[in-house]
Amino acid sequence: MNDVVDFINVNRDRYVEELKALLAIPSISALPAHAGDVRRCADWLVSELQRIGLAGARLIETPGNPVVYAEWLGAPGKPTILYYGHYDVQPVDPLELWESPPFDATVRDGEIYARGAADDKGQVFMHLKAVEAFLAKAGSLPVNIKFFIEGEEEVGSTHLDAFVRANADLLAADVVVISDSPMFDRGVPSICYGLRGLAYFQIDLRGTRSDLHSGSFGGAVANPAFVLASILGQMKDRGGRVRIPGFYDDVRPLSDEERAEWKRLPFNETRYRKELGAPKLFGESGYSTLERVWARPTFEVNGLLSGFTGDGAKTVIPAVAMAKVSMRLVPDQHPDRIADLFEAHLKSVCPKTVALTVTRMHGGRPWMTEFDNKYVRAAGRAIERGFGKVPVFNREGGSIPVVSTFQEALGLPSVLFGVGLPDENAHAPNEKLDLGNFHSGIIASACLYEEIASAV
Numbered sequence: 503m504n505d506v507v508d509f510i511n512v513n514r515d516r517y518v519e520e521l522k523a524l525l526a527i528p529s530i531s532a533l534p535a536h537a538g539d540v541r542r543c544a545d546w547l548v549s550e551l552q553r554i555g556l557a558g559a560r561l562i563e564t565p566g567n568p569v570v571y572a573e574w575l576g577a578p579g580k581p582t583i584l585y586y587g588h589y590d591v592q593p594v595d596p597l598e599l600w601e602s603p604p605f606d607a608t609v610r611d612g613e614i615y616a617r618g619a620a621d622d623k624g625q626v627f628m629h630l631k632a633v634e635a636f637l638a639k640a641g642s643l644p645v646n647i648k649f650f651i652e653g654e655e656e657v658g659s660t661h662l663d664a665f666v667r668a669n670a671d672l673l674a675a676d677v678v679v680i681s682d683s684p685m686f687d688r689g690v691p692s693i694c695y696g697l698r699g700l701a702y703f704q705i706d707l708r709g710t711r712s713d714l715h716s717g718s719f720g721g722a723v724a725n726p727a728f729v730l731a732s733i734l735g736q737m738k739d740r741g742g743r744v745r746i747p748g749f750y751d752d753v754r755p756l757s758d759e760e761r762a763e764w765k766r767l768p769f770n771e772t773r774y775r776k777e778l779g780a781p782k783l784f785g786e787s788g789y790s791t792l793e794r795v796w797a798r799p800t801f802e803v804n805g806l807l808s809g810f811t812g813d814g815a816k817t818v819i820p821a822v823a824m825a826k827v828s829m830r831l832v833p834d835q836h837p838d839r840i841a842d843l844f845e846a847h848l849k850s851v852c853p854k855t856v857a858l859t860v861t862r863m864h865g866g867r868p869w870m871t872e873f874d875n876k877y878v879r880a881a882g883r884a885i886e887r888g889f890g891k892v893p894v895f896n897r898e899g900g901s902i903p904v905v906s907t908f909q910e911a912l913g914l915p916s917v918l919f920g921v922g923l924p925d926e927n928a929h930a931p932n933e934k935l936d937l938g939n940f941h942s943g944i945i946a947s948a949c950l951y952e953e954i955a956s957a958v
Contacts, residue, residue, distance in 0.1 A: 531590035554634035567653030584675035587626035588655035591618035599931035621928035625681035632947035644955035658864030683920030694918035696897035699831035699868035724855035726823035741787035796897035837865030866903020888946025
């Protein structure tokens, strides 16, 4: 193992240059204009996997973007890790807020800035480098490993569930490892044992055939923008509690033990607020900030569009208004049940003066595992070896829907092995990845293969 770690340390600078090449590919899955770039990124990964010694690396076509698959099965009798990640990235808007071009990776103060640096290319790449180091210095791995890297995560993994179920034999393994999440804080490595789920919608209201002159028609028809504002305002009470009937029926309550553990975590609420630039924090009454973002469901407005928004003035009553909204869900909420409850409530509060259309965009189930299982404990030991610190155990407020899919369709437990940081601007301008965490993560990844091999 010492030779493997030495190889990783010697090649630190090379890894950064190779990562820059991966980050330079604008694999934005949400924008059709970048479809060619998405495929080019997949091809790049296949070539890299082949170069480091996984000769069978290949693309597998789906109805959407291709899956990158590779395997090394040279350790008979040892556990098999299925590594899942994604190579697609979010759009970069607003471009003017980036301090350096989003696809020209730039290193500043020990951090690499580019779209996809933290979510998820940098974290995918660290596992490739760990495998490369093992194969280069030891000639083999202590476990079997399969890489499953998709290209539609940022657009809801539309074809993923069907792919997993149709390829159960190909993806058969003992445990799934996913690196697509942040550590608890800078200098505080962590293992995540719970994720929130998601239900995402678009609301469209139409009042008239076209925009109307607000002087000639004001007072005669309902304004869809006002109606939409009123509807959204009815979704929460003043204490931050969601008002959809039945919304909390299936919420698994926090245990006293878990709440006590979270209170011991090194969380500074004042610093958290200042880093966010918020004048004051807000959330559901009766819960701490960590409890709100890890273990309580939410209703959020993600976008609004209506009427004239250009420079100057234009006195119109808009014909349409649109909102994109999402709900983060917790164990044991189901996105389909929440979707039914939301649509029923929306129809009950929407007046007859506008036509309502509700579109279910995508969703995913929440997930939680026991943090004393052998794989999570093996990951904890690997993190400690790579970072020199015992990790804390925490939940995460975001969603990775495929974790539940692996559990339900393949019967596989998952380990979330993220090395990002909460302030690394995933999905926002100036996304970045701490290079110290990146390099420690490569070492920890190599240690993980060894720890899982010895744990089973």
